[in-house]
Amino acid sequence: MELYVIEIMEDGMKFVKLNFEYSDDVTVINQEQFDVHMRLYEGYINKMNEIDALLKDNTGVKEANATYSEFRGIKRGETYALNGVILHELYFENIGSTNNTPSTMITQMLSRDYGSFDNWKNQFVATAKASRGWAILCYDPRSDSFRNDSLDTHDDGYMAMSIPLLVLDMYEHAYFLQYADNKVEYINRFMDNIDWQVVGERMSMLQ
Numbered sequence: 001m002e003l004y005v006i007e008i009m010e011d012g013m014k015f016v017k018l019n020f021e022y023s024d025d026v027t028v029i030n031q032e033q034f035d036v037h038m039r040l041y042e043g044y045i046n047k048m049n050e051i052d053a054l055l056k057d058n059t060g061v062k063e064a065n066a067t068y069s070e071f072r073g074i075k076r077g078e079t080y081a082l083n084g085v086i087l088h089e090l091y092f093e094n095i096g097s098t099n100n101t102p103s104t105m106i107t108q109m110l111s112r113d114y115g116s117f118d119n120w121k122n123q124f125v126a127t128a129k130a131s132r133g134w135a136i137l138c139y140d141p142r143s144d145s146f147r148n149d150s151l152d153t154h155d156d157g158y159m160a161m162s163i164p165l166l167v168l169d170m171y172e173h174a175y176f177l178q179y180a181d182n183k184v185e186y187i188n189r190f191m192d193n194i195d196w197q198v199v200g201e202r203m204s205m206l207q
């Protein structure tokens, strides 16, 4: 698992774009939709490097103000862009498998909290339908339980301390080029193209 790469440069750290490759195993989106999406992801990488450069220079620190200020704009952009980087990397990593069978460990863990795997799945799909940004299966270590998190933007709705295990991009940019307004079809094809091995590796790291 290679995610969230930074390079240490002479003048500080720098975010680096990961090269997710399109393949025939990616059935949830076509190449054109994938390429457009990858350019958006690269945009968040570039913005994080711009934001970090501004923070390094203490840009706007003296005039920081909660009504309006340059520093407020930087801080709003920081969580938006950084979650944009992280969530896109998790999303692209957990799609693209033709082996769409969750392991016994996964089904047992989700059945414990949701009654059955199918009930978890129904709630995850409903979470996706209800979300304008992201649907995320999270683990909450404080309560040792799983939750389906609904985000309207990259940084609106995220549960503190929760660990993302399965990430679905529900921004319109993720599917509209290919599916237009048929987001249910996009969700269904995502559910059939989850790389459960990746999800299982993320779950294994919890133990």
Ligand SMILES: [Fe+2]
Binding pocket: 037, 040, 088, 169, 171, 173, 174
């Ligand atoms: Fe996206």
